[in-house]
């Protein structure tokens with residue numbers, strides 16, 4: 001458990017598990033990782049699990065010997081961990097290469113059940129991995145894709161969504177959080193609107209999972225996608241599909257491949273077993289931050305500590321950035337409870353790339369551009385090739401790192 005007496009996250013204990021955080025860059029000096037939305041750093045326990053799998057358990061599935069049975073056991077355990085992680089039935093868990101690839105496959109599967117003229121709603125807040133698959137499938141099947149716009153604070157506009165839902169809407173594809181500007185969407189309401197119209201609620205949780213506890217049942221989702229490499233695990237994708245839906249959708253399978261459990265129907269070929277071992281360890285790591293009886297309650301307690309720590313970081317960041325001339329933060333303020341600590345900054349006197357490079361030279365790792373959140377950047381009226389400077393934190397970041405970032409940024413902006 002990583003909680004101090006006062007109920008705050010013990011960041012010393014957290015950071016001790018992430019060797020990358022305190023390893024100096026080639027030129028010396030401390031590094032600051034503000035690139036979490038691109039992929040988080042990994043604790044030692046995850047690396048150890050991957051190593052152990054490859055050294056001790058490496059084998060294919062369904063063999064008639066003990067090593068292979070251990071791999072079967074690992075995958076079953078990973079589905080149980082996946083179920084606890086998303087708050088849903090483990091039978092609906094699907095592993096794959098990454099979120100994008102899984103979504104292309106799942107969209108194709110649902111597409112085969114749709115008719116010409118059926119409608120899909122996407123949002124302008126989403127990463128293109130939850131937009132392009134729908135646009136391409138719509139071309140193949142003669143579907144109509146409508147986009148729901150954004151409010152001035154860069155949230156999904158629910159009035160616009162209500163206007164665009166019709167009795168032909170079959171899927172509402174949306175994100176639980178924005179990977180560009182950090183908005184946490186009103187997922188329960190969106191799922192309710194989708195269901196009232198008879199449509200599926202299809203959620204991208206990639207930018208949400210590092211920060212907030214997922215609860216597919218509580219939110220009323222039919223399908224959810226995420227990427228363990230964004231929440232302290234290895235490069236891997238994971239989806240949860242409501243098991244009855246997973247059973248019925250026409251999955252693309254080679255003929256001899258097994259069809260159970262239902263989520264397995266969307267897993268093609270041999271999986272990255274070592275990454276799955278790392279995923280189990282990543283979920284255990286998150287649960288180890290909290291206390292409680294079973295895995296699910298430890299995860300909830302761990303995420304509560306993460307949420308509080310990140311809310312404090314976000315408040316400090318918002319106030320600090322507001323005092324800098326030449327930069328403008330878009331979207332919700334830093335202290336909004338409806339955001340994760342991912343910030344999009346418009347650079348008024350220089351380009352995001354130049355700032356990101358200069359920050360990188362100072363050991364501060366950020367990101368610049370459009371982050372594949374094409375419609376967010378276009379809605380802001382920015383050039384797609386220029387985009388925003390993105391600062392993305394995780395629970396392992398510290399207030400002192402924000403102070404350092406603000407000092408460096410102030411001198412860079414002064415020199416422009």
Ligand SMILES: Cc1ncc(COP(=O)(O)O)c(C=O)c1O
Nearest residue numbers: 098099100127129179206207227
């Ligand atoms: C919100 C969001 N959705 C989807 C993706 C795509 O994830 P993957 O790299 O696992 O395909 C990303 C990646 O950055 C993302 O941030």
